[in-house]
Amino acid sequence: MATGPRLTINIRVKRFEAAPAALFENLRLDIAPSSVVALVGPSGIGKSTLLRLIAGIDTAFDGSIEIDGVRAAAASTPGFVFQDPRLLPWLTASDNIRAASPGCSEQEAHTALQRVGLATSGSLYPHQLSGGMQRRVALARALAVNARLLLLDEPFVSLDRTLVGEMHLLFSRLIAEGRPTVVFVSHLTDDAARLADRAILLDHRPARIVADIALPIPPAARDAAVLGQYRTLLDSFSGVECE
Numbered sequence: 001m002a003t004g005p006r007l008t009i010n011i012r013v014k015r016f017e018a019a020p021a022a023l024f025e026n027l028r029l030d031i032a033p034s035s036v037v038a039l040v041g042p043s044g045i046g047k048s049t050l051l052r053l054i055a056g057i058d059t060a061f062d063g064s065i066e067i068d069g070v071r072a073a074a075a076s077t078p079g080f081v082f083q084d085p086r087l088l089p090w091l092t093a094s095d096n097i098r099a100a101s102p103g104c105s106e107q108e109a110h111t112a113l114q115r116v117g118l119a120t121s122g123s124l125y126p127h128q129l130s131g132g133m134q135r136r137v138a139l140a141r142a143l144a145v146n147a148r149l150l151l152l153d154e155p156f157v158s159l160d161r162t163l164v165g166e167m168h169l170l171f172s173r174l175i176a177e178g179r180p181t182v183v184f185v186s187h188l189t190d191d192a193a194r195l196a197d198r199a200i201l202l203d204h205r206p207a208r209i210v211a212d213i214a215l216p217i218p219p220a221a222r223d224a225a226v227l228g229q230y231r232t233l234l235d236s237f238s239g240v241e242c243e
């Protein structure tokens with residue numbers, strides 16, 4: 001079975017020009033292959049920036065980030081899911097996927113859509129898709145780019161409760177099937193309790209890891225009692241919002 005890569009993060013300094021203080025200083029994080037890591041922390045702490053650094057989109061920092069030993073900026077592009085779907089309105093769902101992934105055939109785009117339950121929607125344009133379907137296309141697009149490493153920035157934000165539940169199930173299934181390495185940002189401990197096998201809580205400025213919590217029971221085996229325990233555990237460290 002395919003497994004995701006190892007991430008080795010060693011940020012000596014990350015500072016935005018004109019910012020009074022560094023965002024990160026001496027931040028070290030080793031992420032094991034095929035683990036699912038939730039990045040949790042207050043707004044503005046640097047979670048999205050950390051995802052962009054891992055993705056190699058932002059290279060303006062002192063230190064190194066390696067994906068299976070290869071510098072992030074030179075490694076295979078990860079699958080990235082943004083807070084909003086960012087679909088091009090003039091392209092069909094299938095062509096949106098192909099546009100993000102040069103060399104992706106129609107058949108491969110179809111397979112990616114099939115994996116997110118949209119096998120019959122490839123010829124529809126974004127305005128013909130519901131909000132939840134657009135999120136699924138965005139996920140299919142990320143899978144087509146790189147199904148081994150997924151970086152997700154608040155992938156469930158502004159979805160209603162039913163859709164969030166559906167997306168949790170979809171992610172759990174895809175993660176169990178493909179065993180990718182996943183790093184996802186969320187401000188809700190519920191997302192981490194349901195999906196992650198490790199939660200990293202960031203706080204302070206420069207941001208520090210204030211808790212590194214293992215969530216060892218596989219997501220499929222987490223019943224209401226386990227989820228309750230995990231949420232309580234995560235809230236006790238983070239003080240962040242819980243659903």
Ligand SMILES: Nc1ncnc2c1ncn2[C@@H]1O[C@H](COP(=O)(O)OP(=O)(O)OP(=O)(O)O)[C@@H](O)[C@H]1O
Nearest residue numbers: 016017019023042043044045046047048049050187
């Ligand atoms: N391109 C940029 N130029 C200057 N400052 C930036 C830039 N991107 C982010 N920042 C600043 O870096 C800090 C961290 O931003 P980031 O978006 O990474 O935080 P976050 O933890 O993801 O926040 P949120 O949960 O609100 O999305 C913020 O103070 C933000 O203003």
